[in-house]
Amino acid sequence: MYALYYSPGTASFVVHWLLIEMGIEHELRPVDMEARAHKNAEYLALNPNGVVPTLIVDGQPRYEAAGLAMFLADRHPQAGLAPALDDPQRAEYNQWMFNLANTLQSPLRLWWYPWDLQAGDEAVRAGAQTRIEATCERLDAQLAKQGPYLLGERLSAADFYLTMLMRWTRKMPRPAHDWPHLGAFAQRMKARPSFAAVYEREGLTEWA
Template sequence: MYALYYSPGTASLVVHWLLIELDLPHELRSVDMAGRAHKGADYLALNPNGVVPTLLVDGQPRYEAAALTVYLADRHGDGAFAPAPDDAQRAEYLQWMFNLVATLQAPLRLWWYPSDLQADDEAVRRGAQARIEAACERLDAHLGASVAQGRGPYLLGERLSAADFYLTMLMRWTRKLPRPAHEWPHLGELARRMKARPSFAELYRREGLEEWA
């Protein structure tokens, strides 16, 4: 059984979501972020970065949301959400996972936590917003081209993958930006499809989330 150290709505969300979607036995261990439990010695012994998620895998702590997403999709579900290493779409799948971390997640963190740079908060947010919107434009264009070519509505075309779960989490993080990601038409359609999954409703129920529902 897995044990997930999490905080509602954070980067642990996608890992929690996949645990539910894949029907994997797991235990949830809440981390009090407001009380800075993630910076305490006990938690830092599990995850020296002092962030969530941390997932106990066979008793060993593992971290990094994108890595855990790829790991769970590879290990479970008989390839339902991850092309196998010898699959022609494997390279595209990994490309999107890394692309999302670099081009969307990174500026989103800056937008939410501009003080991390110890610079002018508004200037940091303006720069981050420009990067986020540029990433959304590219992602929406990719999805639009895929639909126009008859390939399907997901990042891999007709094939749903863990990358779509990851993108949906990141789209949720844009909800307070002047232009949230779901206002782009093809990203909005992807969000609608992903939020319609029963696992998403169960995720929201367990984490006590209400916004962007």
């Protein structure tokens, strides 16, 4: 059984969602971010980055949301959420996972936590917004050309990851769901029973 250290709506969301989607037995261990429990010595011994998620796998702590999503999809192939290593679409799948981490999650973190750069908050947010909107433009074009999912007809862990990141844009001047094909994609993903389940378990209501 897995144990997931999580905080509602954070990067742990995609790992929690996939555990539910795949029907994998797991234990939830909440991390009180407001009390800065993610920065105490006990938690840092599990995850030296001091962020969530951390997933206990066979007694060992593992972290990085995108990496954990890929790990779970590979370790549980019966769920069909990752092309096999010898599948022609594997390279494309890997590409999307890393692309989302670098071109969407990275600037989204700057949007939400601009003070991390110790620079002017508004300038950081403006730069992050430009990058995020450019990425949304490319993703929307991809879905228009080859949808309904990032790998075409094939649902993968990358789609769950993208949906989580789209949720993070909900309070931006132009949220990701404002692009037509991304909006339709989000509605399709949010219609999955596992989405309602993770929302209920994490006590979330926004962007339902």
